[in-house]
Amino acid sequence: MGILTNCSSSPLENICDPSSKSFSKTIAAKLLLGDTSFHCISMNISNLKSFTIGGKISGLTGVGLKLILNQKETLMISPGSTEFVFSSKIPIGSDYEVNFATQAEGDFCELINSIGKVGNKNIQDIEINCKASCIKCIIFVTQNGYPANIGKASNFDSSCQSDPNYPGSGNFKAMVVDGVSRRASITSNLGDGQIDWVFKANNAYIRPNGINIETSNPNGLFTSTISTPITSITSDHWTGLELDWTTFLDGACLKWTTNSASELGIAGDAYTQDILTLTRGKGLQHCSINRQLVCVEQ
Structure with missing residues (x-):
């Protein structure tokens, strides 16, 4: 029988030691298996691997x-x-959402694939497609009323496009805020911190029949009065706004997620030259009642 010589024991490695090969192999295996459980001492694999968010732009x-x-x-x-x-x-494993803080001058851009959850690679499939924006942009009030439980403020936009009062062409967004998907201003009448806001800076706005309403200021707001009311009859439209363009309690109606009669949201009246009436002239209203929208061409 042969005798083994020069034998030595293999060094033991601590799989919880980030400098060890065993640790690296364990982490790699967990990534391949999609295992995001804690590894060793309160260490979550989600904290060990992060990725960038990006995409393509056209026009x-x-x-x-x-x-x-x-x-x-x-x-x-x-x-x-x-x-x-x-x-x-x-x-x-983390959620991501890309939105517009401000649009480009002379362009109207749209986002595709802008919301998702980070997997095991960089996000590169977000698309931004741009085209020429309106010069004299139309504002109209919808014929129909719409429920408050739309999910978020920007989801009201599709109702502008499908309403009977839609003028037949153009891209429109609803003048409704929630402080998350859409915001007009953080500070009173300043226009700071805007997210996907509907009015552009220094832009002329008109009725569908071409009558001038007003030109916005450099912050994309109207801070005193407008020359002509948006509509010729009284309206009752959702806004979520305070009179100074800041957001009322995330727009209320639980950030536009409920139509419960026990919850309230801010509504305005577009038959006015006064900004207070336009933004919150109807005050707090029950979320259970469908209300109109002010729709702004982009």
């Missing part, structure tokens, strides 16, 4: 396009850009 010609990621990080986009990526990284 951008104007200056001033600013994106916002998860309501925090902003990114300015130069005219002619064909792609974008945010500098921060988002952990695996």
